[in-house]
Amino acid sequence: MEQTDVVEEGVEMGRLANRIGVVTGAAQGIGRAIAISLAEEGADVVLGDIDSQGLQETARAVSALGRQARTVVGDSTEAEVANALVDVAVQDLGRIDILVNNVGGARVGKIWEFSDEDWDFVIRLNLRSMFCCTRAATPHMIAQRSGRIISISSGARHGSPWQSYYLGASAYSTSKAGIHGFTRDVALELSEYGINVNAVAPGPILTERGREYFSAHEQDEYSAKKMTPLRRYGEVKEISDVVTFLASDEASYITGQTIDVNGGR
Template identity: 55%
Template sequence: MARVQGKVAVVTGAAKGLGEAIALRLAEEGATLMLGDIDDEALTASAENCRAQGATVETLVGDVTEEGPATALVQGALDQFGQLDILVNNVGGSRNSKIWEMPVKDWDYTVKLNLRGTFLCTRAAVPHMMERKAGKIICLSSGAREGTPWTAYYQGGAAYSACKAGVHGFIRDVALELAEYNINVNAVAPGPIDTVKAGANLRELNETVEYSPNHMTPLGRLGTPREVADAALFLASDESSYITGHTIAVAGGR
């Protein structure tokens, strides 16, 4: 029996990077998927990869930091598949600057990208999950929730770190709110992961600076998207039924 067989999952930001890897891992383990992203072309390719694993997949192009598209993504899963078991709030990212130089618009952009979509999609999903007294919500935090040397020293990452600590706070509270409804709410906190986008910057830092990801990470290497997806899969599966309000670090020991 596959680990999420018969489950319906929504994954945000599923076209590329960790969202793509999480969608694929859920597909490999039997989930039916509603995938969302703003990148139409890449989303189509990601959905095809999941279908190649035998999964039934629908997609919706839209910005989940806005109320309409976030609600439509969740409602799309309910309309198409009649249920929603798993929500992966993956969308996030950063515009980095040293704190004394950070433009207000970059601060606001980062806060909105990491927190607003997570809130909107969770709010849209939980009434259905509460009614069924079942559900798994997985959010993407980061090792940055406790500060990241290679970002802080060289690029500045206070907005991003604040948001990813915010994700941890969000799942702590929402897990308590939803515990009586048997809904598990957890986060995965990746360290430096070799995605197409983040990996280029991380590899350059490895070559050029003292406080580099490899140097500061006990396992001494970048993580892979699949290693993050495996943790998300665990939290999405019944194997994690007694875990809620927890942030799992997938960060090579940092």
């Protein structure tokens, strides 16, 4: 585990002025977009990922907006790393107001061919980081009687035809459904402390990885674009905008919800 920091002075105000956020999986894609969006609204952020180079690029983007960025390089499915992310926020930046659980990923395969190893990998990746980071953050949020916890689920929690028919994605769909259940339960556990817990469920989004996949399957009968009523893919900013809204005071009466951002699918 390696810790570094990138800091630049700035005083831009916004909906999240003077708040401190932690974002996991922040080295690229949706995670990077979320970190930048939080910074644009005035938050300082602690960024976590296993990709040190990508993490530094995100930190530089945050710093260029005049906000403070810290990075923790490591696997946040490990409790030690999850704890370090929260500790850096509290010890270096003073508190933790926002936690965004964005770490996730998939391995594909039809159920009759799927290995124990691949199943365990996907379930761990999509659920354990969320659990470890939330567990680490909640005592601080309870003490200050405020906080926002936002996890990235997926439309795949209902099953995604473009994955299921052609590749098989039962582990991914199962884990993303688990995020919905976790969100509902933890929202109830923390409601008396003024902590809002929600999830965002993206549809097909043009991340670095998504572009390659969607391009390869564009002509499939059940392609992602054909199965999406708006007939287009989503952009990462369309996810980060909703996460930022949920982190703000504008969403103060929303908790225990999974918000679909999926083009109507």
